[in-house]
Amino acid sequence: MAKQVKLTAERRTGTGRAAVRKLKARGIVPAIIYGARDKPEPLQVSRRDISAMLSHAAGENILVELEIAGDSANRMALVQEVQHAPLGGEVLHVDFHAVSMDEMIDADVPLEATGTANGVKNFSGLLEQSLRSLSIECLPRDLPDVLTVDVSALNIGDAIHVRDIQLPEGVTTKIQPDLTAFSVMAPTVEEEPVVAAEAPSAPEVIKEKKTDEPEAAAAGGTKDKEAKK
Numbered sequence: 001m002a003k004q005v006k007l008t009a010e011r012r013t014g015t016g017r018a019a020v021r022k023l024k025a026r027g028i029v030p031a032i033i034y035g036a037r038d039k040p041e042p043l044q045v046s047r048r049d050i051s052a053m054l055s056h057a058a059g060e061n062i063l064v065e066l067e068i069a070g071d072s073a074n075r076m077a078l079v080q081e082v083q084h085a086p087l088g089g090e091v092l093h094v095d096f097h098a099v100s101m102d103e104m105i106d107a108d109v110p111l112e113a114t115g116t117a118n119g120v121k122n123f124s125g126l127l128e129q130s131l132r133s134l135s136i137e138c139l140p141r142d143l144p145d146v147l148t149v150d151v152s153a154l155n156i157g158d159a160i161h162v163r164d165i166q167l168p169e170g171v172t173t174k175i176q177p178d179l180t181a182f183s184v185m186a187p188t189v190e191e192e193p194v195v196a197a198e199a200p201s202a203p204e205v206i207k208e209k210k211t212d213e214p215e216a217a218a219a220g221g222t223k224d225k226e227a228k229k
Contacts, residue, residue: 004063004064004065005053005056005062005063005064005065006064006065006067006074007045007049007050007053007064007065007066007067008045008046008049008067008069009031009043009044009045009066009067009068009069010043010044010045010068010069011041011042011043011044011068011069011070012030012031012042012043012044013042015042023044027046027047027048028044028045028046028047029044029045029046029047029050029091029092029093029094030042030043030044030092030093030094031043031044031045031093031094031095031096032093032094032095032096033066033075033077033096033097033098034095034096034097034098035077035097035098035099038098043066043068043096045094047090047091050082050091050094051091054082054091057145059109059110059144059145059146060108060109060110061078061079061107061109061143061144061145062078062079063076063077063078063099063140063143064076064077064078064079064096066096075098076098076099076100076101076140077096077097077098077099078096078097078099078105078107078140078143079094079095079096079097080095080096080097081094081095082094082095099140100140101139101140101141102139103139104137104138104139105137105138105139105140105143106135106136106137107135107136107138107143108133108134108135108136109133109134109136109143109144109145109146109147110132110133110146110147111129111131111132111133111134111146111147111149111165111181112146112147112148112149113127113129113148113149113150113151113182114148114149114150114151114152115150115151115152116151116152117151117152117153117154117155117158117184118152118153118154118155119154119155119156119157119158119184120154120184123155123156123187124187125155125156125184125185125186125187126184126185126186126187126188127151127154127182127183127184127185128182128183128184128185129181129182130179130180130181130182130183131162131179131180131181134147134162134165134173134175134181135173135174135175136167136171136172136173137171137172137173137174138170138171138172139170142168142169142170142171143171144168144171147165147167149165149181149182151182151184154182154183154184155184156184156185156186157184157186158183158184159180159181159182159183159184160180160181160182160183161177161178161179161180161181162175162176162177162178162179162181163177163178164181165181
């Protein structure tokens with residue numbers, strides 16, 4: 001089940017870039033809570049607390065018990081979105097979605113394969129995952145971190161469909177039951193490239209070197225002069 005954590009927050013009064021810069025300098029992250037029956041409300045939380053919470057989270061769905069300064073009762077919420085800086089990954093903003101513990105919620109839960117498929121282990125097949133997450137409905141207390149699926153029995157050509165996934169008690173899905181989640185494909189055989197035969201090269205023709213005519217003529221004239229002498 002999704003881990004429930006406690007987090008201290010304060011109401012935020014300042015808005016705009018200048019106010020955000022001041023919060024950042026103090027190690028504070030701007031946040032907002034919305035949903036349920038209340039209007040959206042700006043909050044601020046400690047960057048250290050948020051970073052620690054995210055680093056220990058087992059999945060994408062985090063159920064938070066918010067202790068807001070000045071409120072007599074804590075509020076339950078899901079971490080809806082976390083904005084990170086492009087460089088360094090620093091937390092810039094957090095969205096909380098308020099929930100009621102006795103009302104159903106919708107969430108996307110990651111799907112993970114466990115084990116090694118028989119078709120992969122013994123027949124060099126390829127495990128293909130067609131669904132990375134599953135949309136579910138449940139009460140907040142029943143929200144799972146991740147849904148694990150044992151694929152070890154799969155042979156080549158076998159598949160696990162949505163209807164085959166064992167969901168925890170209290171969790172249902174509206175996804176089409178015939179959709180394929182995991183399958184094992186036959187290994188791909190690469191054809192050896194065909195090397196084109198090289199055309200036989202034509203024999204080199206050695207041509208007889210011609211005598212340089214001007215030089216021959218000059219040589220002939222010299223011999224005639226010597227004969228006349």
